[in-house]
Amino acid sequence: MNGKPVPEISPDSRPYWEAAQRGELLIQRCRGTGKAFLYPRRWSPFDYSADPVWEKASGRGTVYSYSIVYQPPYAAFKDDCPYVLAIVELQEGPRMMANILHCTPESVHIGMAVKLCFETRAGGFRIPQFEPA
Amino acid sequence: MKPLAAIVAVSEMKPGRYPQYDGMEMYRQVLGQFLREWQIRPQDIQGLLSAPVGMAATQVDVFAHEKLAEELGLQPVFSEAINAGGGTYALMLIRAALAIGQGLCDSVLCLGAGRFPNVGSGISELMSKLISHPEFEYPYGTYIPPIFALAAVRHMHEFGTTREQLAEVAVSQRAWALKHPDALMAPQGPLSIDKVLSSRPIAYPFNLYDCSVPSEGGSAVLVVAPQLARRYHPKPCYLIGFGEKHTHASISQASSLTTLGSQDTAGRAYRMAGLGPQDMDFAQLYDSFSINPIIYAEDLGLCRKGQGGRFFAGGRTAPGGDFPVNTYGGLMSFGHVGDASGQTMIVEAARQLMGMAGERQLPQARTGIVHCYGGMMSEHATLILSNQS
Numbered sequence: 268m269n270g271k272p273v274p275e276i277s278p279d280s281r282p283y284w285e286a287a288q289r290g291e292l293l294i295q296r297c298r299g300t301g302k303a304f305l306y307p308r309r310w311s312p313f314d315y316s317a318d319p320v321w322e323k324a325s326g327r328g329t330v331y332s333y334s335i336v337y338q339p340p341y342a343a344f345k346d347d348c349p350y351v352l353a354i355v356e357l358q359e360g361p362r363m364m365a366n367i368l369h370c371t372p373e374s375v376h377i378g379m380a381v382k383l384c385f386e387t388r389a390g391g392f393r394i395p396q397f398e399p400a
Numbered sequence: 401m402k403p404l405a406a407i408v409a410v411s412e413m414k415p416g417r418y419p420q421y422d423g424m425e426m427y428r429q430v431l432g433q434f435l436r437e438w439q440i441r442p443q444d445i446q447g448l449l450s451a452p453v454g455m456a457a458t459q460v461d462v463f464a465h466e467k468l469a470e471e472l473g474l475q476p477v478f479s480e481a482i483n484a485g486g487g488t489y490a491l492m493l494i495r496a497a498l499a500i501g502q503g504l505c506d507s508v509l510c511l512g513a514g515r516f517p518n519v520g521s522g523i524s525e526l527m528s529k530l531i532s533h534p535e536f537e538y539p540y541g542t543y544i545p546p547i548f549a550l551a552a553v554r555h556m557h558e559f560g561t562t563r564e565q566l567a568e569v570a571v572s573q574r575a576w577a578l579k580h581p582d583a584l585m586a587p588q589g590p591l592s593i594d595k596v597l598s599s600r601p602i603a604y605p606f607n608l609y610d611c612s613v614p615s616e617g618g619s620a621v622l623v624v625a626p627q628l629a630r631r632y633h634p635k636p637c638y639l640i641g642f643g644e645k646h647t648h649a650s651i652s653q654a655s656s657l658t659t660l661g662s663q664d665t666a667g668r669a670y671r672m673a674g675l676g677p678q679d680m681d682f683a684q685l686y687d688s689f690s691i692n693p694i695i696y697a698e699d700l701g702l703c704r705k706g707q708g709g710r711f712f713a714g715g716r717t718a719p720g721g722d723f724p725v726n727t728y729g730g731l732m733s734f735g736h737v738g739d740a741s742g743q744t745m746i747v748e749a750a751r752q753l754m755g756m757a758g759e760r761q762l763p764q765a766r767t768g769i770v771h772c773y774g775g776m777m778s779e780h781a782t783l784i785l786s787n788q789s
Contacts, residue, residue: 277535331554331657332550337602338602340541341524341543352550362653364532364536366540388539
């Protein structure tokens with residue numbers, strides 16, 4: 268096990284993290300506008316309609332932007348350097364932060380096709396990540 | 401243009417490391433220097449704004465403003481501690497102008513004293529959690545340099561901006577810093593594009609010299625009603641326009657990484673002042689990293705969108721160039737004084753307009769634009785300042 272952070276789950280995001288443990292990525296869709304969004308919220312940020320619909324994402328996306336981290340922010344990320352911190356744009360529209368794993372950091376570029384994978388953290392907790400498609 | 405308020409006195413500590421002072425003592429140092437430099441009496445201060453004390457430490461005191469007022473023997477009629485990161489002090493000036501405009505008070509003292517912990521220090525992980533979404537960003541190893549690098553890489557992709565152009569921002573600002581007696585990096589001498597490109601990589605595309613310099617310091621700015629300004633200074637610095645916009649909290653929620661809230665705030669500020677980019681003699685643009693002045697030059701209309709890299713190329717913004725930017729060295733060469741950093745560029749703009757900028761005094765400084773932002777390019781404020789009334 269490494270000392271990398273494990274998220275503190277909030278009531279609104281519990282289904283998201285439970286799905287991640289099953290190997291799925293969930294997004295939410297607004298009941299009023301039909302638009303998809305992340306991160307999980309109690310209401311739609313577009314029209315405040317209640318109970319956004321949970322939906323399984325395709326797990327496909329592209330790199331919207333990225334950086335290659337050479338100096339670690341703190342000890343837990345020291346062994347990962349250099350690692351890629353990226354914003355991934357999902358096929359469904361929403362963007363999310365992730366690391367791009369299983370490739371040389373220098374090969375990552377904007378527009379690169381990526382697919383969902385998972386990283387296991389302390390206590391066997393799985394967090395969504397991406398790798399080259 | 402109608403003056404909304406006037407800056408009549410400014411003072412700033414030399415950036416450095418002050419381990420012997422706690423958070424409140426940093427404020428006392430700022431105040432002590434301010435009172436030594438200016439003939440100010442308690443009756444000159446009717447309002448007091450401060451940032452919370454200890455923002456960069458783990459103990460934050462949001463009652464700073466009342467403690468500072470008490471130490472100064474004041475009973476202000478307008479006072480609070482406010483925080484919008486690097487946008488804090490531009491918002492203080494805006495709040496002060498609004499209060500003065502509404503007749504709540506005739507004068508407001510704006511105060512900041514800040515620290516900036518070094519990367520890798522004990523509170524780095526806490527900082528990472530604070531500056532990114534604790535659940536959906538922080539687990540991915542976020543910290544400030546790669547978050548800002550996301551904007552730089554996107555800008556390079558969309559507009560062909562180069563690492564050499566990023567480096568030109570650092571080179572230009574170092575040249576200005578050499579003219580500032582208090583600039584932290586001045587003793588290191590001039591920078592070159594090669595020196596920036598061969599410095600240690602931090603987070604692509606940023607090397608060490610693409611980053612601002614963590615340090616400690618603080619400043620004080622006295623703002624008064626326009627009609628009282630000349631009692632304090634023969635050449636006051638008037639606020640004639642401003643704009644404020646808060647666009648997101650987490651960088652992954654930003655609708656764009658290359659056009660920021662600054663485009664909106666600049667438009668508001670120009671409309672209020674009845675002026676345009678062509679009327680500006682200089683710009684002071686908050687610079688956490690080399691990409692920021694490039695994006696703000698575009699968003700403020702000083703050049704077209706996508707041309708920001710070229711705007712800084714060839715020494716155009718350096719001493720002797722045709723459009724001076726960050727005439728004090730910027731946070732990259734003057735020093736980034738943590739939670740007080742957002743007042744540094746206001747102090748410099750005021751000094752230029754009040755004719756107090758010493759060796760770096762611009763021959764033509766009538767009207768200038770200042771852009772500050774806080775958070776992860778989240779909270780934006782543009783100020784238009786002028787000595788014409």
